[in-house]
Amino acid sequence: MKEFYSASKKSIFIPLLTGCLLLLGLYLTSLYSYLLFHSLAEIFSIVIAFSIFIVAWNCRNLIDNNYFLFLGIAYLFIGLIDLIHTLAYAGMGVFPEFDANLPTQLWIAARYLESISLLVACFILDKRKVKIDFILIGYTTFLSLLLLSIFYWKIFPLCFVEGTGLTPFKKISEYIISLILAASIFFLLRKKEKFDHKVLQWLVISILLTIASELAFTFYISVYGLSNLIGHICKIISFYFIYRAIVVTGLTKPNELLYRNLQESEKKFRELDQLKSMFIASMSHELRTPLNSIIGFTGIILQGMSGEINPEQKKQLTLVKKSAHHLLELINDVIDISKIEADKIELTIREFDLVSLAEEVQQSFRVTAEKKGLHLLLQAPPTLLLKSDERRTKQILVNFISNALKFTDRGEIEIKIVKKEETVEVSVRDSGIGIKKEDISKLFNAFSQINLLIEGTGLGLYLSQKLANLLGGGITAESEYTKGSIFTLTLPLNYKEVEV
Amino acid sequence: MKRILIIEDNETNIYLISFILKKNGYEVLEAKTGEEGVELALKEKPNLIIMDIQLPGIDGLETTKRIRESKVDGGVPIIALTSYAMTGDRERALSAGCNGYLEKPINPDTIMEEIEKFIKMN
Numbered sequence: 001m002k003e004f005y006s007a008s009k010k011s012i013f014i015p016l017l018t019g020c021l022l023l024l025g026l027y028l029t030s031l032y033s034y035l036l037f038h039s040l041a042e043i044f045s046i047v048i049a050f051s052i053f054i055v056a057w058n059c060r061n062l063i064d065n066n067y068f069l070f071l072g073i074a075y076l077f078i079g080l081i082d083l084i085h086t087l088a089y090a091g092m093g094v095f096p097e098f099d100a101n102l103p104t105q106l107w108i109a110a111r112y113l114e115s116i117s118l119l120v121a122c123f124i125l126d127k128r129k130v131k132i133d134f135i136l137i138g139y140t141t142f143l144s145l146l147l148l149s150i151f152y153w154k155i156f157p158l159c160f161v162e163g164t165g166l167t168p169f170k171k172i173s174e175y176i177i178s179l180i181l182a183a184s185i186f187f188l189l190r191k192k193e194k195f196d197h198k199v200l201q202w203l204v205i206s207i208l209l210t211i212a213s214e215l216a217f218t219f220y221i222s223v224y225g226l227s228n229l230i231g232h233i234c235k236i237i238s239f240y241f242i243y244r245a246i247v248v249t250g251l252t253k254p255n256e257l258l259y260r261n262l263q264e265s266e267k268k269f270r271e272l273d274q275l276k277s278m279f280i281a282s283m284s285h286e287l288r289t290p291l292n293s294i295i296g297f298t299g300i301i302l303q304g305m306s307g308e309i310n311p312e313q314k315k316q317l318t319l320v321k322k323s324a325h326h327l328l329e330l331i332n333d334v335i336d337i338s339k340i341e342a343d344k345i346e347l348t349i350r351e352f353d354l355v356s357l358a359e360e361v362q363q364s365f366r367v368t369a370e371k372k373g374l375h376l377l378l379q380a381p382p383t384l385l386l387k388s389d390e391r392r393t394k395q396i397l398v399n400f401i402s403n404a405l406k407f408t409d410r411g412e413i414e415i416k417i418v419k420k421e422e423t424v425e426v427s428v429r430d431s432g433i434g435i436k437k438e439d440i441s442k443l444f445n446a447f448s449q450i451n452l453l454i455e456g457t458g459l460g461l462y463l464s465q466k467l468a469n470l471l472g473g474g475i476t477a478e479s480e481y482t483k484g485s486i487f488t489l490t491l492p493l494n495y496k497e498v499e500v
Numbered sequence: 501m502k503r504i505l506i507i508e509d510n511e512t513n514i515y516l517i518s519f520i521l522k523k524n525g526y527e528v529l530e531a532k533t534g535e536e537g538v539e540l541a542l543k544e545k546p547n548l549i550i551m552d553i554q555l556p557g558i559d560g561l562e563t564t565k566r567i568r569e570s571k572v573d574g575g576v577p578i579i580a581l582t583s584y585a586m587t588g589d590r591e592r593a594l595s596a597g598c599n600g601y602l603e604k605p606i607n608p609d610t611i612m613e614e615i616e617k618f619i620k621m622n
Contacts, residue, residue: 285583288583296516296606296607299607
């Protein structure tokens with residue numbers, strides 16, 4: 001942040017210097033040819049006026065501010081009048097039958113339009129929705145009537161008389177325009193809370209410079225004089241500032257606005273995502289209740305407590321029981337995953353002996369392993385104290401071993417516990433079917449079942465990995481297709497709260 | 501004959517557990533609320549209590565505390581019935597004064613083993 005600040009401070013110097021040099025260059029051109037100076041100065045303002053329009057017009061759906069849209073359109077017409085003014089300037093020869101009165105008339109008309117637009121814009125600010133069509137029609141009508149009254153009807157008041165200089169109409173007009181501009185600053189400041197501080201500053205500077213330029217123009221006798229030069233330079237700088245105000249509001253601010261909206265929708269999305277997870281968690285809880293009687297009573301009947309059952313009934317009920325347990329496992333996994341995702345999982349951190357936990361798990365799988373003719377081995381130090389969540393650690397280990405048992409038909413399964421400096425590695429190695437290289441990356445995805453022939457929830461490893469991460473550790477998988485796999489859980493010896 | 505008190509609000513669960521217990525030669529007492537459970541526990545002095553944690557009104561944790569606070573419970577073993585979703589229930593049950601817990605759904609193949617372990621302990 002600090003670097004950024006200093007960078008932006010440094011960068012203001014170069015543009016400022018460039019700007020001053022350009023203005024100096026512009027002044028020097030006036031020494032060679034005032035007409036050249038005037039044309040360049042006006043073209044600069046015209047280009048800016050058109051740019052303002054282009055920015056405001058194309059950002060009209062982004063700018064949530066009528067003020068700038070209205071001004072954007074206004075400057076298109078101000079620029080057009082200024083363009084004709086430039087072409088009509090004494091010495092240009094575009095309108096041979098007119099004298100220096102014509103450019104002065106056009107000038108004063110453009111300034112009236114500019115000042116009144118700036119004033120009206122203050123009042124349009126509060127309107128909820130401006131009708132762009134009306135604004136366009138209004139300005140087009142004004143421009144047409146103005147041009148007709150100057151070029152065709154020739155009823156526009158005289159502004160400059162060759163030899164005598166400016167007419168009272170022109171001088172008084174400049175004062176009126178200055179007053180309108182001052183009024184527009186007054187109203188603008190009254191609504192300052194609607195503007196960005198910087199943008200408001202630029203607007204005020206721009207209007208003040210326009211006033212300065214107007215006052216300079218009241219003094220000139222010759223259209224080639226010094227006050228005319230100062231007036232034009234003030235005008236250039238004034239246009240530059242209004243351009244900044246509109247560009248910043250039109251291009252930079254909308255991006256901030258969009259970014260803010262984006263952040264808000266992201267926040268909403270997160271909330272919804274949490275809500276979804278909580279919904280699944282409580283839904284799953286309800287789904288478990290019917291399982292109480294399904295698992296309970298099939299167990300009772302299978303045990304023969306409710307009377308003798310024949311072998312066929314026993315076989316069928318065993319299938320019911322197996323399916324019910326599968327469903328239970330699935331629901332449990334879903335509950336855990338949604339709780340982790342909703343950040344609602346409770347960890348119980350305390351010190352326990354990892355080795356006796358492993359022995360307990362080994363014991364619980366002994367029967368299943370023996371039935372398949374597999375050796376279930378444990379290689380571990382006599383004890384290993386671990387400060388973590390015992391139940392979750394067990395859950396991961398159970399997942400590893402039940403996976404290994406599912407995918408291994410002969411040979412052995414070995415649980416190995418190795419203590420490292422600050423971590424412990426618990427690995428389960430099997431001599432099972434193994435996993436193809438291309439499938440290893442899919443292992444930890446939710447609902448990914450690489451071998452669909454073997455029953456599973458597809459959530460086991462996904463959940464185990466989430467749990468391991470929650471405990472500050474992780475899971476890795478190595479495998480050789482048809483030879484076997486090794487799954488390794490790494491946990492810190494001392495659990496520290498982690499951000500997942 | 502040894503007596504076991506079941507404090508549980510779900511009819512199906514009561515039927516399931518009491519069926520298994522009766523078949524295994526126990527006498528079964530039933531209570532559907534915590535208050536009723538405390539009363540029966542202190543009056544009938546059962547050999548073991550199976551306590552559902554999620555009860556309407558006062559919950560299983562509070563019921564356990566009240567039984568323990570009476571000081572005349574004779575140290576009866578209390579086994580909590582916990583639900584998988586409520587991860588913290590086990591710890592809370594133990595600290596409320598339960599001696600152990602069984603997770604729902606009840607597994608008829610292992611429930612007697614667990615219960616007898618606690619009865620022997622007493």
